[in-house]
Amino acid sequence: MGSPKRLLVVAPHSDDEVIGAYTLIRRLRRRGVAVRVVVVTDGAASHPSSLRWPRGRLVAERRCESRRALHRIGVAAAAVAFLGLPDGNLHTRAAAARRGLSRAIGHVHMTLIAVPFEGDDHPDHRTVAACVAALRRPGLRKIAYPVWPTGQRPIGARKLSLTAQERLAKRHAVRGYRTQTGQITDDPDGFAMTRQQIAAFTRPREMFVELPR
Numbered sequence: 001m002g003s004p005k006r007l008l009v010v011a012p013h014s015d016d017e018v019i020g021a022y023t024l025i026r027r028l029r030r031r032g033v034a035v036r037v038v039v040v041t042d043g044a045a046s047h048p049s050s051l052r053w054p055r056g057r058l059v060a061e062r063r064c065e066s067r068r069a070l071h072r073i074g075v076a077a078a079a080v081a082f083l084g085l086p087d088g089n090l091h092t093r094a095a096a097a098r099r100g101l102s103r104a105i106g107h108v109h110m111t112l113i114a115v116p117f118e119g120d121d122h123p124d125h126r127t128v129a130a131c132v133a134a135l136r137r138p139g140l141r142k143i144a145y146p147v148w149p150t151g152q153r154p155i156g157a158r159k160l161s162l163t164a165q166e167r168l169a170k171r172h173a174v175r176g177y178r179t180q181t182g183q184i185t186d187d188p189d190g191f192a193m194t195r196q197q198i199a200a201f202t203r204p205r206e207m208f209v210e211l212p213r
Contacts, residue, residue: 006034013039037079040128065179171202
């Protein structure tokens with residue numbers, strides 16, 4: 001990915017930052033690159049019927065999960081921001097997302113921004129991708145990472161190969177998002193990553209597509 005001075009990772013939901021760019025963040029932080037993360041939605045839609053995990057508790061815990069995972073790879077809590085927009089219905093607040101992301105990009109003069117792939121099989125991811133595509137900043141490079149692939153595969157993707165140790169660390173980080181990996185059991189319609197999904201999320205390579213500036 002070259003040698004950017006600063007990286008901003010835009011995650012539609014808490015956990016996308018690790019699924020899409022964990023090793024990229026880890027390597028750049030070890031080289032002293034400043035990294036910031038913006039999580040766009042509140043994450044409240046993963047378990048809407050849980051009585052033990054009402055909305056406020058779930059949102060707070062999902063934020064803690066992101067902070068913990070990122071802290072372990074050198075991203076301080078102060079460098080992680082949450083826009084708190086509606087999970088699952090982000091398209092209804094696209095203007096607010098654009099404003100929040102514009103502030104995040106402009107405030108610290110980012111040189112590289114990593115965003116979800118526009119073809120991801122999740123509407124919130126596609127909304128975030130469209131919001132960032134509409135933003136123009138001189139000198140700003142944009143790369144996209146896939147999380148939920150559909151039949152549309154990224155063309156011209158650059159692959160970041162993970163060592164065995166890096167892959168194990170990433171799998172541990174993904175499993176650390178316990179609200180998304182089976183901790184919440186009282187919502188039969190709630191989301192929980194399957195073993196197959198965790199394996200796909202921690203494949204031996206992270207992929208990034210260079211986007212038009």
